[in-house]
Amino acid sequence: MRFTNCIVIGCLAGLLVSFSWASDIVTDQKKPVEFQQSSYAHLKKRVGLTRFQNKSTFLDDRLVSVTDDTLAGVLTERGKGVVPVQNADPVFSGLRDRQPRRVSGVIDNMTLIKVGRASGLNAVATGTITGIRDFQEERGYWWFKEMMFFIEVHMHCSVYDTETGAKILDMTLSEKIDLPEAFYRKMKAKGYTASFAEIQEIIISLSRQMGEEICTRMEQELFKTFIKTIDGQQVVISSGSNAGIKTGDLFTIHDSGRVVTGKEEHQFFIAGPGTGIL
Numbered sequence: 001m002r003f004t005n006c007i008v009i010g011c012l013a014g015l016l017v018s019f020s021w022a023s024d025i026v027t028d029q030k031k032p033v034e035f036q037q038s039s040y041a042h043l044k045k046r047v048g049l050t051r052f053q054n055k056s057t058f059l060d061d062r063l064v065s066v067t068d069d070t071l072a073g074v075l076t077e078r079g080k081g082v083v084p085v086q087n088a089d090p091v092f093s094g095l096r097d098r099q100p101r102r103v104s105g106v107i108d109n110m111t112l113i114k115v116g117r118a119s120g121l122n123a124v125a126t127g128t129i130t131g132i133r134d135f136q137e138e139r140g141y142w143w144f145k146e147m148m149f150f151i152e153v154h155m156h157c158s159v160y161d162t163e164t165g166a167k168i169l170d171m172t173l174s175e176k177i178d179l180p181e182a183f184y185r186k187m188k189a190k191g192y193t194a195s196f197a198e199i200q201e202i203i204i205s206l207s208r209q210m211g212e213e214i215c216t217r218m219e220q221e222l223f224k225t226f227i228k229t230i231d232g233q234q235v236v237i238s239s240g241s242n243a244g245i246k247t248g249d250l251f252t253i254h255d256s257g258r259v260v261t262g263k264e265e266h267q268f269f270i271a272g273p274g275t276g277i278l
Helices: 061-078 090-095 109-118 181-190 192-220
Strands: 002-009 019-021 045-049 082-086 123-139 146-161 167-179 227-231 234-237 251-254 258-261 267-270 274-277
Touching (some): 109 123, 167 181
Parallel strands (some): 045 082
Antiparallel strands (some): 019 251, 123 146, 146 167, 251 274, 258 267
């Protein structure tokens, strides 16, 4: 039997995108067809998936690999216009399989989003296998009580918007399954290696849930990319055909270079009003 707990927090930044489709600022009811949002369904929002970190007592790299692969698979299968960019991609070569963190231990969101902006990512996800535990407890009522045996996995995932650096999604999930007593005793004697298949099953389930939430959230987000260089009349942006951009697409340009510092030294970009159309 499977038992799941899930806490999902949607964090709304409340700011305009820095470089999004032109329909954002065109409010005339008679706006031309090229400004209609439906005309931009071909654009793909690229989501960076940094390598998950395993902070549990069962340090098996296979658990991290199955998490990363499951997440990418869900985004590919279920995300409408969402493209996963996994940790093995050259985009993340500078991170060396690590999540950038400050001295305090919190995620260095500014480093993450700078990597994301340079590569045309709309968002970057980080995550952790926070714990694996086994326990037993009595279930039932009166003389119908019986001892049950469980193994439980806890995971956490955050998704950062590359425009602002703010979290747009924060998830804490846990799931447990009950085990036969004989198997539980064997696991207690030999360690979690004896129950790898069961732990992997839970991690796949939780990873799929996280992937579904990311897909849902990203479908609500506007497409965005970032200007890398301007040389006269030539503007180079961080996305291209890999994001579905084609000749004739119109975009609004926003200034999003102002930085503010918040709690725990987190830094955020503040998006300004639209300054033009490209």
